[in-house]
Amino acid sequence: MSFLRYLGTNFILLLAISIDACVIGILLNKPNGVREDDHVWLVYYSNLLLAFLAIIFFLRLTYLQVAWGRKKRYVLAFNILNQGFAELHELERSESPEPLIKFNYLEKFSDALAQTFSHITNAQCSVCIKVLSEYNNRLEVWTLVRDSVSNNSRPLQKKDKAKNLHHWVDANTDFITIIQNMASAKKPYFCCNNLLWLNGYKNTRIADNSKQVSNNFTVSQFHKMRTWPLPYRSSFVVPIIPGYFNSNRYGKLAGFLCIDSQQTGIFKEKYDLSIIQGVADGLYNVLVKYYDLFEYNVH
Amino acid sequence: MTRKKSSTTSSFTFEKNVNDSYYTITTFDDQGKEVKLQALVFNKEMVQRDIENKEARSNNNELASE
Numbered sequence: 396m397s398f399l400r401y402l403g404t405n406f407i408l409l410l411a412i413s414i415d416a417c418v419i420g421i422l423l424n425k426p427n428g429v430r431e432d433d434h435v436w437l438v439y440y441s442n443l444l445l446a447f448l449a450i451i452f453f454l455r456l457t458y459l460q461v462a463w464g465r466k467k468r469y470v471l472a473f474n475i476l477n478q479g480f481a482e483l484h485e486l487e488r489s490e491s492p493e494p495l496i497k498f499n500y501l502e503k504f505s506d507a508l509a510q511t512f513s514h515i516t517n518a519q520c521s522v523c524i525k526v527l528s529e530y531n532n533r534l535e536v537w538t539l540v541r542d543s544v545s546n547n548s549r550p551l552q553k554k555d556k557a558k559n560l561h562h563w564v565d566a567n568t569d570f571i572t573i574i575q576n577m578a579s580a581k582k583p584y585f586c587c588n589n590l591l592w593l594n595g596y597k598n599t600r601i602a603d604n605s606k607q608v609s610n611n612f613t614v615s616q617f618h619k620m621r622t623w624p625l626p627y628r629s630s631f632v633v634p635i636i637p638g639y640f641n642s643n644r645y646g647k648l649a650g651f652l653c654i655d656s657q658q659t660g661i662f663k664e665k666y667d668l669s670i671i672q673g674v675a676d677g678l679y680n681v682l683v684k685y686y687d688l689f690e691y692n693v694h
Numbered sequence: 695m696t697r698k699k700s701s702t703t704s705s706f707t708f709e710k711n712v713n714d715s716y717y718t719i720t721t722f723d724d725q726g727k728e729v730k731l732q733a734l735v736f737n738k739e740m741v742q743r744d745i746e747n748k749e750a751r752s753n754n755n756e757l758a759s760e
Contacts, residue, residue, distance in 0.1 A: 404739060498748050527739040534708055538739060578721045578729035647716055647732040686734050687715070
């Protein structure tokens with residue numbers, strides 16, 4: 396249907412251009428009964444109309460390129476995503492008691508997911524799997540696995556360890572939003588295409604959270620843009636839970652799947668959410684198996 | 695019986711289940727009704743030790759291949 400509509404409007408445009416070209420052609424032959432002045436003006440107006448139609452045609456093609464280009468990339472991205480799922484399924488089938496092998500599979504899976512979203516969004520994306528821990532009677536979140544590109548470019552965990560920095564669940568907007576949405580039976584996810592503009596955004600990596608409250612485009616906003624401390628500006632976080640999660644009966648929160656990028660405005664919630672949630676559902680069984688198999692649980 | 699723990703600054707509390715290895719996070723929904731969520735809480739030291747072993751081993755493998 397969309398294709399027919401696309402074909403129809405383009406056909407009308409082509410028809411208009413053809414008629415215009417015919418008029419110009421006829422006028423250039425100076426038919427009898429047309430005065431010299433009228434002839435010049437008619438050619439002038441016809442050319443103007445032709446230029447106007449060319450602009451409309453160009454704008455429409457640009458729009459289609461933007462609107463359909465991303466949809467086309469979604470189709471191609473499934474090839475890469477399948478590679479990631481192959482790693483995940485291999486990990487589920489693996490009976491090796493060696494944790495090293497499990498981490499390698501998870502890393503390859505994160506690589507494939509990062510490539511998938513880099514392809515979809517046309518921007519470099521990073522992926523990490525975060526899990527919960529307890530420290531001093533407080534829940535914290537830390538990175539279990541990260542894709543290899545960002546693992547090399549962001550040696551954050553070593554810095555965190557050196558600074559004794561803990562990422563508390565209740566001090567990070569994304570994680571606390573997700574837990575509250577899970578409790579309220581809302582769609583549990585956090586998506587922000589420009590964290591600089593998110594009012595009251597809290598992140599333990601930002602030293603002074605009180606500075607991150609202004610939503611007005613002021614001097615402080617420029618200052619924030621210049622001094623933004625995080626290696627990402629767009630962020631998409633989903634909980635690692637089963638697809639049919641129900642807080643009363645079924646499913647546990649196994650961790651968080653985070654995708655982020657330095658570029659802003661790259662995520663389309665309408666399409667990306669279902670992909671990321673599907674991936675998180677796939678990860679859920681693996682993490683639960685991990686948790687029990689290697690006794691990573693807190694005794 | 696559960697060991698009660700509280701998160702210091704947040705709108706939720708959490709506790710470790712005695713019967714299994716999971717935790718229960720207690721929070722509130724839109725209507726203020728109490729909701730309990732089950733969660734996996736990992737032993738960070740134990741996992742990080744495995745990660746460090748893995749990194750050390752892959753570094754050794756790289757050196758050996760050179």
